[in-house]
Amino acid sequence: MPNPTAAMLVIGDEILSGRTQDTNTHYLAGQLTERGIDLCEVRVVSDDAGAIGDAARALSAAYDHVFTSGGIGPTHDDITADAIGAAFGAHVDVRADARAILQAHYDRVGTELNEARLRMARIPDAATLIDNPVSAAPGFTVGNVHVMAGVPSVFKAMVASVLPGLTGGDPLVSSTLRIFRGEGDIAGPLAELATAYEDLSVGSYPFSKDGVYGAQIVIRGADAARVAAAIASLTETFGADAA
Amino acid sequence: MPNPTAAMLVIGDEILSGRTQDTNTHYLAGQLTERGIDLCEVRVVSDDAGAIGDAARALSAAYDHVFTSGGIGPTHDDITADAIGAAFGAHVDVRADARAILQAHYDRVGTELNEARLRMARIPDAATLIDNPVSAAPGFTVGNVHVMAGVPSVFKAMVASVLPGLTGGDPLVSSTLRIFRGEGDIAGPLAELATAYEDLSVGSYPFSKDGVYGAQIVIRGADAARVAAAIASLTETFGADAA
Numbered sequence: 001m002p003n004p005t006a007a008m009l010v011i012g013d014e015i016l017s018g019r020t021q022d023t024n025t026h027y028l029a030g031q032l033t034e035r036g037i038d039l040c041e042v043r044v045v046s047d048d049a050g051a052i053g054d055a056a057r058a059l060s061a062a063y064d065h066v067f068t069s070g071g072i073g074p075t076h077d078d079i080t081a082d083a084i085g086a087a088f089g090a091h092v093d094v095r096a097d098a099r100a101i102l103q104a105h106y107d108r109v110g111t112e113l114n115e116a117r118l119r120m121a122r123i124p125d126a127a128t129l130i131d132n133p134v135s136a137a138p139g140f141t142v143g144n145v146h147v148m149a150g151v152p153s154v155f156k157a158m159v160a161s162v163l164p165g166l167t168g169g170d171p172l173v174s175s176t177l178r179i180f181r182g183e184g185d186i187a188g189p190l191a192e193l194a195t196a197y198e199d200l201s202v203g204s205y206p207f208s209k210d211g212v213y214g215a216q217i218v219i220r221g222a223d224a225a226r227v228a229a230a231i232a233s234l235t236e237t238f239g240a241d242a243a
Numbered sequence: 244m245p246n247p248t249a250a251m252l253v254i255g256d257e258i259l260s261g262r263t264q265d266t267n268t269h270y271l272a273g274q275l276t277e278r279g280i281d282l283c284e285v286r287v288v289s290d291d292a293g294a295i296g297d298a299a300r301a302l303s304a305a306y307d308h309v310f311t312s313g314g315i316g317p318t319h320d321d322i323t324a325d326a327i328g329a330a331f332g333a334h335v336d337v338r339a340d341a342r343a344i345l346q347a348h349y350d351r352v353g354t355e356l357n358e359a360r361l362r363m364a365r366i367p368d369a370a371t372l373i374d375n376p377v378s379a380a381p382g383f384t385v386g387n388v389h390v391m392a393g394v395p396s397v398f399k400a401m402v403a404s405v406l407p408g409l410t411g412g413d414p415l416v417s418s419t420l421r422i423f424r425g426e427g428d429i430a431g432p433l434a435e436l437a438t439a440y441e442d443l444s445v446g447s448y449p450f451s452k453d454g455v456y457g458a459q460i461v462i463r464g465a466d467a468a469r470v471a472a473a474i475a476s477l478t479e480t481f482g483a484d485a486a
Binding site for chain 2: 010013014015016017018019020021022023025026027028029030031032033038039040041042043044045046047051073074075076077111114115116117119151172174182183184185186187188190191194201202203204205206215218220
């Protein structure tokens with residue numbers, strides 16, 4: 001059976017303006033790979049309800065899971081919950097269970113649960129809450145869309161809350177060989193290898209640092225023995241230039 | 244006149260598997276913002292000709308410019324030029340001008356221009372070449388799609404080759420104020436400010452480090468005086484808590 005598929009939807013003007021480097025995608029990608037869920041596509045859109053809704057609907061239809069990050073805080077530019085609700089025809093309002101979580105948290109830290117903070121309890125009716133052990137305000141899952149925070153520490157905590165509940169696939173086995181030759185010298189033998197091992201993915205990633213250059217060859221597949229055989233074959237081809 | 248719009252298309256399994264953190268998007272975003280070109284959307288797709296072509300066509304139709312990164316090297320997994328050619332119905336083959344650039348480069352460094360390296364001269368017929376002062380192999384522009392390398396140093400050099408030829412817009416003026424209060428306390432006054440200054444974009448980005456927390460408020464717009472007035476208004480509201 002093929003692995004489950006996934007997409008990531010990053011929401012935020014701060015990424016598109018170059019103010020902030022998105023790191024949530026890289027984190028999620030690693031976590032999904034470990035679980036055997038294939039991240040197939042990523043989109044970044046602005047804080048615009050139409051853009052968020054259109055992208056969420058398209059990705060939800062195309063993949064088994066969609067993970068979003070950003071736009072679920074207490075300020076006026078946090079519009080993800082309402083945008084996702086509108087996109088999937090789900091009614092969104094302050095929900096009692098989410099409100100109770102926020103109330104307990106703000107009672108504990110001695111802060112008022114004011115109108116702005118209460119916005120973080122706006123959750124679609126049919127959604128399941130995603131636990132947020134860092135700052136309480138929950139994410140939510142509606143259909144196959146998992147809506148999470150943009151702050152990296154909170155995003156990571158929410159990923160840890162969601163992933164154990166998802167069905168994984170066969171984690172790919174990955175093995176890397178460094179070849180200290182120009183990619184143009186490696187390309188021929190590499191193409192032959194990729195043809196001989198059609199069941200594996202063979203990637204070549206050039207590096208150049210401090211006058212040393214070459215390419216990292218990354219071989220990935222479901223069958224560890226096949227991956228090992230491909231690496232052995234490459235090592236034999238390139239001899240002393242491979243490590 | 245509204246600013247020109249743009250999208251970024253990142254091509255590469257290594258980003259989706261979590262092996263590599265994409266940094267080209269962040270770099271391009273900053274460069275475009277400086278030139279007054281609005282980056283509106285980013286997509287990341289795998290090394291798959293159909294996925295590359297579909298995304299490139301969709302983004303090319305929706306925005307004034309599309310910038311791609313990745314997949315134009317000499318190895319078998321470098322399929323971007325052919326995928327883009329197929330997507331836009333452009334014939335792709337080794338082109339004499341690109342070949343001459345490669346030949347001169349490899350003559351200079353004393354390396355053979357073999358069959359694999361010659362793949363990097365495969366360019367759509369009607370495309371304009373993008374200069375690559377780092378490693379010679381050119382990118383290209385076909386229609387409104389600028390096809391560039393994935394290696395960050397080469398990507399940056401190609402961005403520097405392309406951007407001066409594009410019509411920019413009014414660069415946004417941006418000003419930031421740090422407010423040392425929880426976002427939930429800031430949200431009310433901030434929403435009022437956003438309503439009073441509808442011509443500006445008002446973003447709130449929470450931070451928390453070493454026990455100090457608050458939010459960076461980023462105000463952006465075309466009119467420097469309006470941005471300054473909005474910042475002054477916020478400073479007055481939050482007094483000693485703003486810096």
